[in-house]
Amino acid sequence: MTQELDTLYQEIILDHYKNPLYQGLREPFEAEVHHVNPTCGDEVTLRVHLDDVDGVLSVRDVSYDSVGCSISQASASVLADLVIGKPVTEAMAIHAEFLTLMQGKGTVQPDEDVLEDGIAFAGVARFPARVKCALLSWMAWKDATAQSQQGSTHGG
Amino acid sequence: MTQELDTLYQEIILDHYKNPLYQGLREPFEAEVHHVNPTCGDEVTLRVHLDDVDGVLSVRDVSYDSVGCSISQASASVLADLVIGKPVTEAMAIHAEFLTLMQGKGTVQPDEDVLEDGIAFAGVARFPARVKCALLSWMAWKDATAQSQQGSTHGG
Amino acid sequence: MTTQTTTTGLLPGLLPELEVIRADFPILERTLAGGLPLVYLDSANTSQKPQCVIDAMVDHLEHHNANVARAMHQLGAESSEAFEAARDRVAAFIKAPSRDEVIFTKNASEALNLVANTLMWATGDLALGKGDEVVITEMEHHSNIVPWQLLTQRTGATLRWFGLTEEGRLDLSNIDDLITERTKVVSLTWVSNMLGTINPVAEIAARAHEVGALVVVDASQAVPQLPVDVVASGADVLVFTGHKVVGPTGIGVLWGKREVLDQLPPFLGGGEMIETVRMERSTYAGIPHKFEAGTPPIVEAVGLGAAVDYLDHVGMDAIHAHEQAITGYALQGLATVPGLRVLGPLDVTGRGGAISFELDGVHPHDIAQVLDSRGVAVRAGHHCARPAHARFGVQSSTRMSSYLYTTPGEIDALVEALAYTRSYFKVG
Amino acid sequence: MTTQTTTTGLLPGLLPELEVIRADFPILERTLAGGLPLVYLDSANTSQKPQCVIDAMVDHLEHHNANVARAMHQLGAESSEAFEAARDRVAAFIKAPSRDEVIFTKNASEALNLVANTLMWATGDLALGKGDEVVITEMEHHSNIVPWQLLTQRTGATLRWFGLTEEGRLDLSNIDDLITERTKVVSLTWVSNMLGTINPVAEIAARAHEVGALVVVDASQAVPQLPVDVVASGADVLVFTGHKVVGPTGIGVLWGKREVLDQLPPFLGGGEMIETVRMERSTYAGIPHKFEAGTPPIVEAVGLGAAVDYLDHVGMDAIHAHEQAITGYALQGLATVPGLRVLGPLDVTGRGGAISFELDGVHPHDIAQVLDSRGVAVRAGHHCARPAHARFGVQSSTRMSSYLYTTPGEIDALVEALAYTRSYFKVG
Numbered sequence A, B: 001m002t003q004e005l006d007t008l009y010q011e012i013i014l015d016h017y018k019n020p021l022y023q024g025l026r027e028p029f030e031a032e033v034h035h036v037n038p039t040c041g042d043e044v045t046l047r048v049h050l051d052d053v054d055g056v057l058s059v060r061d062v063s064y065d066s067v068g069c070s071i072s073q074a075s076a077s078v079l080a081d082l083v084i085g086k087p088v089t090e091a092m093a094i095h096a097e098f099l100t101l102m103q104g105k106g107t108v109q110p111d112e113d114v115l116e117d118g119i120a121f122a123g124v125a126r127f128p129a130r131v132k133c134a135l136l137s138w139m140a141w142k143d144a145t146a147q148s149q150q151g152s153t154h155g156g
Numbered sequence C, D: 001m002t003t004q005t006t007t008t009g010l011l012p013g014l015l016p017e018l019e020v021i022r023a024d025f026p027i028l029e030r031t032l033a034g035g036l037p038l039v040y041l042d043s044a045n046t047s048q049k050p051q052c053v054i055d056a057m058v059d060h061l062e063h064h065n066a067n068v069a070r071a072m073h074q075l076g077a078e079s080s081e082a083f084e085a086a087r088d089r090v091a092a093f094i095k096a097p098s099r100d101e102v103i104f105t106k107n108a109s110e111a112l113n114l115v116a117n118t119l120m121w122a123t124g125d126l127a128l129g130k131g132d133e134v135v136i137t138e139m140e141h142h143s144n145i146v147p148w149q150l151l152t153q154r155t156g157a158t159l160r161w162f163g164l165t166e167e168g169r170l171d172l173s174n175i176d177d178l179i180t181e182r183t184k185v186v187s188l189t190w191v192s193n194m195l196g197t198i199n200p201v202a203e204i205a206a207r208a209h210e211v212g213a214l215v216v217v218d219a220s221q222a223v224p225q226l227p228v229d230v231v232a233s234g235a236d237v238l239v240f241t242g243h244k245v246v247g248p249t250g251i252g253v254l255w256g257k258r259e260v261l262d263q264l265p266p267f268l269g270g271g272e273m274i275e276t277v278r279m280e281r282s283t284y285a286g287i288p289h290k291f292e293a294g295t296p297p298i299v300e301a302v303g304l305g306a307a308v309d310y311l312d313h314v315g316m317d318a319i320h321a322h323e324q325a326i327t328g329y330a331l332q333g334l335a336t337v338p339g340l341r342v343l344g345p346l347d348v349t350g351r352g353g354a355i356s357f358e359l360d361g362v363h364p365h366d367i368a369q370v371l372d373s374r375g376v377a378v379r380a381g382h383h384c385a386r387p388a389h390a391r392f393g394v395q396s397s398t399r400m401s402s403y404l405y406t407t408p409g410e411i412d413a414l415v416e417a418l419a420y421t422r423s424y425f426k427v428g
């Protein structure tokens, strides 16, 4: 049974949980969203700052403030670490890959080149009740990024 | 099975059904009520005329117009026949007796001296779905009588 | 008496393995008073349940029972998975574009009330007020009448009705007078529970959509009998009820297009329908949870999932063909009873398996009673369709209704019992 | 592990034949992943079902299934009788003065919404408007919050709240400021599903009645645990839910005084709630049918009837004593876990069997997950009581909840698993 638990609580996850990266809310940002997991009450407030880097729209910053379990906290940290500095299109591809992994019920092999520390969440996919925890900040990020892009288009 | 049916459809009931007594709506009356059996749609409009007879408040007339099955039609006819001409208190006692018979699930022995043709309904009490049919006009009569009495009290 | 293989052989469309199907339904083995076999011809009222539905419910209660969504433990995960899998199966059964568009209610009545009730508080396009109109039909079940009466009374809108032809079909001659720019909602039954009529819902929906009206389809009698594709039906919202599709009581289904459901305010408050609850104000979850306040019908969903699987396994096309065969045979048989008048289409095409009728000189209650003494179970009354009865100048009627387990022999038993009824009441 | 006879012998109040009772609940024999026995401590979320409840439902589905009220045939009579007998049993169980005052809903949430929703359209005394007030408490379940938020938002009335003391009891110090001539409704829970607190409902009801307010009692957690007498409770309306009293999902109960129920307008329209339906206007049936639109939860009522019979047979006084014994034992055990803080009364008197707690350094989800890996099923989250969590400055908590089948050995397993959780997360 400890073995089962260990698939869920990988060392990498517990590390990110105890020492989260990019935590806190920072300026500047184009969009801020607040997402809630209605079932358990976990919450995240997340800001996205996009900017042109060599003509390519890129993720300049992701900052967040969240309350939640080890899985939801760690996934916010991993998310920020993965997408900051990447072109938006590439970040979106990472998002899609992470989503596929989480919804795969434990059958999907994660690609370490793309997901880096994110591969530690492979075990979470086998605990349906926890998939929502892992996805909370990812969904918030996608939402905020979409809003930022709309904003910039409109503001165009 | 025909035997079962015959307990329900006593000759007396079928006679009253085919040749109902006191049918039609007549004047004068103090109260008119309209009762419905919501389940099947059977309806009765019933009028009561009360009057003093030798210082005793008595049922002078019960007139009615109804649509319904053999049981509900026959019971209106039997009701009218039983209560017309009786002091209200006596008619109420007959009502109570009929109610007890109907709610007795077939275990109550009817008193022919009180209920006369009404004893034919003893079999109906064994068919829960039909008890409401048998009671429709009786409930209407009680309601109308109560209204008449209130009316006369209020009218002083 | 329950089946006559000779007759069965003669009716095209009958389910080929009818005896096997009947064996799936334990209640059909029951005998009634006097040792008579049960001839159950009241399936439009409620259907009987196959063993697999009962077993699925028992297995859930004995091995997986837990509350859903909220629970993090193994039983909770199993129960949630069973519950949500039932949603997937129902979505597939009615070809819903998205599983989230499938809401579990307590019955069809609640589903219809949910729509009428939330429209009361809708804003924007969907808001109703004075001058607006809601159109229903004279053949609706009370559950698709009363909610609209309440809504129009409370908003000041007007309720209008499609009439019926003598034959018991919708009178569409004045459709352009009825469905106009003022029309906000058109709500109608797909198959009438009294007359049996199958209505051209897609055609009416198309007209309603031209004027921007919302189309609500009461498919309570359609989903049990017809292959249903919610998108092809033209409905914006479609409802049905579990207990008529060989599932349990206590569960109904509301399917609606996401855009519509997203626009409607919440119905009941509490439980899983919230996003956050604060003392000042609450926000609400997305569909389907938004409309599922409180602990949902969990074991009932499990039963319903097994029920639609069962129907799928037999095949809705085959079930429809069977119903048509039985209905045609019944219409023929009833035509041989003197003094009997069928209310509704006499032609089996465009008609479902409920047949309501009058018999000269005998009240429907009395007919049902005599039939019951022969083991034949039918319904007598207004079948929750009083306006349709009023339209045909009758106060009540007797209704026989068949389903996938009905045999031609049972129809014979009905016809024979009707002849007996006439002789018992000495008519004709 | 599930029982330790030695411990059992030591706890006064424990049900004497606990093993016999446990044998009535088939799910308790289940094993979980890794072959672990089930330690079910989530009964405040939903209770497990004894075999007799399951059997009663199966018997109904296999032998007596038919729709109620409307059917004249033998199956219909049997089904109606079973359904109405369940109403009689529930009425007797809660000591309702009249069986007609017992309404079957789909769950407690619907029952609470029914009251708030019909008050929206009430006339006379019960009508609400600007300047009127509804009083609830900070420890309510969302199902007793959201309906009142919607009602007060829509009528312009004001929603006011009883606060909580540090210990997790209702703060009654400002009762005379809260309950005033402006108060139209006081709605409160009898037993908190989060804090476990048992509230002095009769006392608050008496004050509310002095000012003519309607008293609604959410007895969802009370009816499972306490002997309930609706009249003595002081409530005008009292609700509970079937699945928490060893009955099935899909059914709840609303009891209300006849005068109140008669005065409220109908809730959902259709089915048996009508008297007559005319195109112009409909009239409605008397209680209980007025509030039971559509096909009711028939097999669920049969199950609920068997459930309350079962509880009656064990005896509500004995069940209450058992809960008290287990709760006291659990409070003691939890006190031995370093860094654990119970939210709610620490004293077993005036307290029900739900115990919510925090554990320093470990999030409730993570606690529940580790416990689950040991077979211990608890709930983690806000338990649909977000305002109460906010009051105590926490976002969520872990909750253990016992019932008549819970053993001291199961509490030991919980305490031991909590120690393991601390070591797994390396806290302390």
Ligand SMILES: Cc1ncc(COP(=O)(O)O)c(C=O)c1O
Pocket (backbone or CB within 6 Å): C271, C293, C294, C295, C296, D044, D045, D107, D108, D109, D110, D141, D143, D144, D189, D191, D192, D193, D218, D220, D221, D241, D242, D243, D252, D384
């Ligand atoms: C105090 C309280 N009220 C109301 C409810 C709602 O019950 P249901 O979900 O069955 O509607 C619950 C249970 O979840 C509860 O504990």
Ligand SMILES: Cc1ncc(COP(=O)(O)O)c(C=O)c1O
Pocket (backbone or CB within 6 Å): C044, C045, C107, C108, C109, C110, C141, C143, C144, C189, C191, C192, C193, C218, C220, C221, C241, C242, C243, C252, C384, D271, D293, D294, D295, D296
């Ligand atoms: C056409 C139609 N609509 C609605 C209903 C209501 O279904 P339920 O009673 O399950 O809510 C029925 C069945 O009674 C029906 O036949």
